[in-house]
Each structure stands twice: as C-alpha cells, then as structure tokens.
Amino acid sequence: MKAIEIQNLAVTYERQPVLENVNFTIPEGTLTGIIGPNGAGKSTLIKSILHLIPRLSGDVVVYGKPYKKQRNLIGYVPQRSEVDWDFPTNALDVVLMGRYGHIGWIRRPNKKEIQFAYECLEKVGMKEFANRQISQLSGGQQQRVFLARALAQDAQIYFMDEPFAGVDAATEKAIMKLLQEWREQGKTVLVVHHDLQTVKDYFDHCLLLNKTPVDYGPTESVFTLDNLERTYGGAISFLGNSPILTQGG
C-alpha cells in the first residue's frame, strides 16, 4: 500500500530553486530517514508536502487521494515550533490541541480526551510538567511536549523534522521506541536525521536528499558510501560499520 506519493515537486524561494524534480513513493508502515547536508532542502521538502509553503509544481497524493482531502491523516513535528512561547497555555493544553481534529468544531475536550493527553505526556516522560507554562520548559522538554501533541493526534503518517536535535540520549531512546511502536501499528513515519552513525539502526528506508533526491529505498541498498558521497559532496569513510564525514559537506 502506498502511503504517500510525491510527483514532480519543485520549490523556489525568491526565484532561487531549492528543490527540483522530487519524485518518490513511500510504502505504508515504513520508517524513513531523510538525510542530507544543511541547506539541502529537508525542512523545505516537508513544509511543501504539507502545503505550508507554496510549490512551484508538484502533486502530493496521500493514500490515493490529493493531500488536501487527507489532511487529518497527517501529523507534523516542526524543527522548532514557531509559536509564541509566552502564550497563556501549559504543556497539557498543547497536547490537547492534538485532539482538536478529533473533537470537532465548537465542542470542548471531555474527560476521556484529557486522560488521553495525560497518557501522551507520560509516554514522553513529561507528566510532572503538565501544568507548566510552556516558556518555563527547557528546549528539550518543549520538543517533547510537541512530540506528545503529535502522539495525541493519532495520525497515520508522521513528519518529524530533527526530533533528536538537542535532546539527551534517554529522550532519544524514548522517542525512537515510540516511532518503532508507530511503525508496528502500520503508521508511516518520515524523520529528518543528521547522525549518520545511527541511520542503519533507526530506519528501514532512507531518502538521501540534496536539492533533489539522490536515492530512495531500503536502507541497506541506499545507504552506501557512494551515495553518501554524492549527497554530501565530500569524502565519507566508514568507521567499523558506520559512515563518518571526513571532509567537505
């Protein structure tokens, strides 16, 4: 089953092409790492798929239908949430926002929804912080709250932009466990990831990107020295089993 198909996507920022000729199809129930150097267009790719920025061209098909009809199937955790951190809202409240799409218009979250939001906070280890105003959380804790909101949303396809940036090893492990649970439930997850050493452990599929996809497919066949050198434009060498960037990039 195809979860998401991208056809001929292109994006420009002020006439500068940032993404060109992007075509790929992600099968359902996969965990894909999106990999590429800084400025490769990874965040731009996600934002344009989600129609948050204008595309020059390109279609996004989700489970056989246009993106606009399938919005509620998709969850998104941005690289850094662009919200007003001084907004009068606490961690629990933010997580509850993940339920708004399910609750429907006008109606208020009921006890069950609130209970569920607590469970989501607990899963990311943030239950004690439920009543904390969001500006009074550390960067990593804020990231976890927004992860819990995605969890509460209970989407079918998730896009996460560097969820491991600035979180400690324990949190990274917890998040990874969560992503694997999602995959087991048949959800499709795409994660922007920078740490080349963990790619093989974490992802079953890889999308190598630098302005245009270098390669996409199962990790073992795509995550090769040759491909990485083409993506990063520099020398890459393997240390034991994992690749490291030795120059350029």
Place this chain on the structure above:
Amino acid sequence: MNELLSLLTSPNTQWVLAGSSLLGFASGLIGSFVLLKKQSLIGDAMAHATLPGVCLAFLIFGVKSIPLFLIGAATTGLIATYCIQAIVKHSRIKTDASIGVVLSVFFGLGIMLLTYITKHAKGNQSGLEDFIFGQAAAMVKSDIQVIAVGSLLIIILSSLFFKEFKISIFDPNYARGIGLPVSVFNLVLMALVVGVVVVGIQMVGVVLIAALLITPPLAARYWTDQLGRMGVIAGIFGAISGVTGTLISTAGEGLPTGPLIVLCASLIFVLSLLFGASKGIIVKAVRQT
C-alpha cells in the same frame, strides 16, 4: 445613600448597568485574543477611524439615528483596517508606520467633519461630540439595548469558537494542518473587534474604546497562565470597569464616561501588576526570597 439606592433600583439604571457590564465583558474577552495576536494597535486605529463614519452618516441622512451611525462607523472602521493591510502589502512601509498614518488620517478627517457639523446650528443638537469620549447619560434605552444585545452576541460567538480561536492564534500552521480555515477565523475575529468597537463607541468613545479592549486582558495576564481563565478574568475586569465608570459618570455632572471606565481599568491593571497571582511583582519578589 438613599439616592444611590434609588438610582440603582430604577429600571433605566438597571439597563445601563446590564449594558455596560456586558460591553465590558465582551471587550475583555475579545481583547484577550487581540492582545495575543499582537493586533492591539490595529484595534486602536480601527476605533479612531469610526469617527468619520459616524459624521458622514449624520451628514448624508441628516438625522440622529444610532443604527445609521453604527453602520457608518463600521464602514470606515473596516476601510481603515483594509488600508493598513494594503499599505503593508504594496509598499515598503512597516505595519506600525502604516497604522500610524491611517489612524491620523481617518481621525483627522473625523474631527474635521465633526467641527463642521457642530458649527452649523442644527448640528449643535446632534450629540456627535459625545462619540469622542462617550456619554452614558445621553443614551436612551434603545441605545443601551443595542449595546447589551450586541455584546451578548459577541460573547456567545467567541465562547463557542474559543478553542478554534485559540489554536489559530497560537499555532496557525498546525491549525491549518488539521484542516481549520485559519484565514476565516482571522476575519471573524476582526469582525468581532469591529463589533465591540461599534457597539461601544457611544458609551466609551472612539478615543478610548481600544483601551477597554486591551487593558483588562493585560491585567488578567498577571493572574493566570491559561487562556480560558485569562478571557474570563479579563471579561470580569472589563465589566467592573464598565459598570463603575458608567455609574460615576451618570451620577456626576455629565463627566464623560470613556475616561472614567478606562481610568478604572487602568487602576485594576496597576493592582494586578503589583498583586497578580501568576506574574505580579510582589508574588515574584516573595518567591525569590
């Protein structure tokens, strides 16, 4: 004391009390959204820009008719808001400068028209000057009914769509992602602000109605970290200010109502700044020791 009691029990006063408290509550509630959306200044410009609309309505129709005045007010208020956005979009002028220009031009035009009207004998009785600072004593029962019903409608609408307003202000991208028409909610919020301003100008005046929108939520922010509570507290602060200001103004010798209401709201703000349970200066100082 007896005088105050008889004043309070007269049916006319009760209408005035109901009107001013509902208007205050509606302003505080909507103002909370406006404040968080960082659109306080646009609200102020819009309020000032209603004055030429009121004057034009009088000049065109030649009668003192509150419904016609309010339609005029809404029209020029909306045109001003549109101008602000158009200037920002089509020129290099930034929002704050654009607001400043539009406010001065529209308010200046309003004062000019008002001077012209009051200079003409017939215009003397128009009571239009009352629109600058508000005059509750000059209002008749039907005027107040317009205020009460309008405010109640605004309160009901914003409570119904509370959660939708909240998410489209807090995280518009996410709101779009779950299929919420964020731009529609932005328009509805703008319309509700116009609503408060228009029903409120007769009582509070075009100069100070924006202060009634913004001061109560600013004060409420010192008491809570939750939007729901902030809206209610701001509403209560607005209602207290509305009632107190109106009572003093109607009991006194024709003092303008708007300044009294805003004075009361400012007093509440200062008290909140000092004693507020969430961010007040004293609470913070005590916590640190």
